[in-house]
Amino acid sequence: MTDESNLGPGMSMEGTLLQLMGIVVSEATPDRVVATMPVKGNTQPYGLLHGGASCVLAESLGSIGSALHAATYGKVAVGVDINATHHRAVRDGIVTGVATPIYLGRTTTSYEIVVTDDRDKRVCTARITCQLIPAPPGS
Secondary structure (H helix, E strand, O other), X not given: OOOHHHOOOOOOOOOOHHHHHOOEEEEEEOOEEEEEEEOOOOEOOOOXXXXXXXXXXXXXXXXXXXXXXXXXXXXXXXXXXXXXXXXXXXXXXXXXXXXXXXXXXXXXXXXXXXXXXXXXXXXXXXXXXXXXXXXXXXX
16 A cells, blocks of 8 residues: 655545556655556456556656655646657566656656566666646645
8 A cells, every 4th residue: 555645745546546556656755756566457468567557657656756846836747748668578476666857847847767577677668747837726
């Protein structure tokens, strides 16, 4: 289960896609976000980790880091671009995603997310860019 105390104000995993996919965030700061995700339940018809699942993990981690950075400016982060390269197939176990910032600005952020398998082999490399926008009233 994700410790939501380090996710920042107004951020909850309850009822989200992250919860549905079994993603557990273990570390969250603007400089580094780490989470795990089970392969089981997140596969495509051939029994391999679904590329979209890797993208969900990557976008989630980059967005959390961006949101934590955005909060220092009284803003929220919204994803505007993501790309991913899938390097190897995974059939079982747990994958780990680590997001680190490439750029942290006042209006945009970019993160690189590396997803590895149980043997610490790179499964996917992704990059996300988020736009920082004014926080909606009441958020």
